[in-house]
Each structure stands twice: as structure tokens, then as C-alpha cells.
Amino acid sequence: MTTLIGYDTEFLNLGSTLYPISIGLAFSTGIHYYAVNKDMPVRAIGANDFLMEHVWPQLPLDKNGNLDYRNTVVKSLGRIAEEIKGLLEAEENGWELVTYCGSQDGTIFGNLFSKGMWPEGWGWWVYDIEQERRRLGVELPEQTTLLHHALSDASYNLACRFWLDDLAAKTQVGR
Numbered sequence: 001m002t003t004l005i006g007y008d009t010e011f012l013n014l015g016s017t018l019y020p021i022s023i024g025l026a027f028s029t030g031i032h033y034y035a036v037n038k039d040m041p042v043r044a045i046g047a048n049d050f051l052m053e054h055v056w057p058q059l060p061l062d063k064n065g066n067l068d069y070r071n072t073v074v075k076s077l078g079r080i081a082e083e084i085k086g087l088l089e090a091e092e093n094g095w096e097l098v099t100y101c102g103s104q105d106g107t108i109f110g111n112l113f114s115k116g117m118w119p120e121g122w123g124w125w126v127y128d129i130e131q132e133r134r135r136l137g138v139e140l141p142e143q144t145t146l147l148h149h150a151l152s153d154a155s156y157n158l159a160c161r162f163w164l165d166d167l168a169a170k171t172q173v174g175r
Contacts, residue, residue: 003095004028004127005088006158008150009105010055012045020108021045021055023080024151025087026158027095033087034151035080036060036073054148081112088122097126098161100153129160138167 006026012019021040025033036059045051060071067074075083088095099105106126133140140160146152 002093003091004098004158004161005095006098006154006156006161007102007105007109008099008153008157009108010051010148010150011104011108012041012048012051013104014044018104018108018111019044020077020112021051022059022150023084023108023112024149024154025084026151026155027087027091028158029091031087032151032155033084034073035075035083036067036071037077037080038067038069038074039076040067042067058146058149077112084112098157099126099128100157100160101130102126102128127161129157129164132164133160136164136167138164140164 005028007024009023010021012021019041020037022034022036025031027033045056060068060073062068097109129140141163143153143156145156
């Protein structure tokens with residue numbers, strides 16, 4: 001059976017450039033992955049009220065409120081890409097990504113590997129729960145876990161995928 005992987009990123013959007021802050025993956029097999037970009041543009045993030053209020057406090061911080069570079073989840077983008085690639089390639093039965101309004105997340109994900117392109121042989125299919133929610137004309141369950149924390153949001157995305165699949169099966173919507 002194909003492994004479903006909820007994923008999410010937190011990022012700084014400066015118009016023509018997306019700077020990854022953190023990434024989370026929640027596998028239907030129970031694996032979880034969370035990493036924080038040690039090379040994020042901290043000053044630019046500090047100038048963004050939304051990120052400072054919602055994202056920054058959830059990152060691993062030292063006692064002074066600065067990014068804790070000693071924390072094991074704080075890594076270079078190169079290392080994050082290697083670890084994610086290893087996790088995905090270990091999935092013997094293939095995998096499918098699940099996201100919420102994921103065009104920007106997909107760009108960041110692709111940029112981890114090579115200028116917006118995913119490694120050769122990887123599928124391009126990404127299941128967007130917001131598109132499916134709109135197609136079915138339903139509201140998603142409320143997220144009761146941390147908002148704007150990449151791993152928490154990734155886990156929520158995966159849970160919504162299962163919820164939407166169950167709903168479609170029960171109502172035979174789209175069949």
C-alpha cells in the first residue's frame with residue numbers, strides 16, 4: 001500500500017523568493033520528521049509580524065528567544081534534503097504527498113532538491129486537501145493542535161486526508 005505523507009512548511013515569502021523556516025512530514029506508517037532551517041534569514045523573519053507572532057515562538061529557542069542552533073532539529077537545508085530523500089526512498093511501496101493549499105510548500109519542497117524540480121523518478125502527484133474539500137463541498141474538522149508548526153500542520157493534513165477519504169467512501173461522493 002502506498003504511504004501517505006502529510007507535509008507542511010513554514011516560510012518567509014519575500015515575493016519572488018520563498019525562504020524555508022521549517023518543514024514537517026507525517027507518514028501514514030507512523031514516522032514523523034521535523035527540521036528547522038539553520039540558515040533562515042532571521043532578521044527578515046524578525047521584521048514579519050505574522051511570523052514573529054505565530055511561527056517563531058514554536059521554533060526551538062534558547063533562553064533569550066533566539067534560535068537554538070544546538071538543537072538537533074536545526075539543520076542545513078542540504079542535510080534536511082538528504083534526510084527527507086532517504087526517508088522517501090525507503091518507502092518500498094511508493095508514497096503520495098498530502099498538503100493544504102500547497103503550491104508554495106511544493107515549491108519549497110522541490111527547491112530542497114534542485115531548483116524547484118523533484119529528483120528524477122519521483123512522482124509529481126500531490127493531494128491538496130483544500131481542493132478536495134471544495135470539490136466535496138464540506139468543511140474540514142477543526143485543527144486542535146498547534147497552528148503554524150510544520151509537523152503539527154503536516155499531521156493535521158494527513159488526518160484530513162483520511163477524514164476526506166472516509167467521507168467520500170460513506171457518501172459515495174465522486175464515484
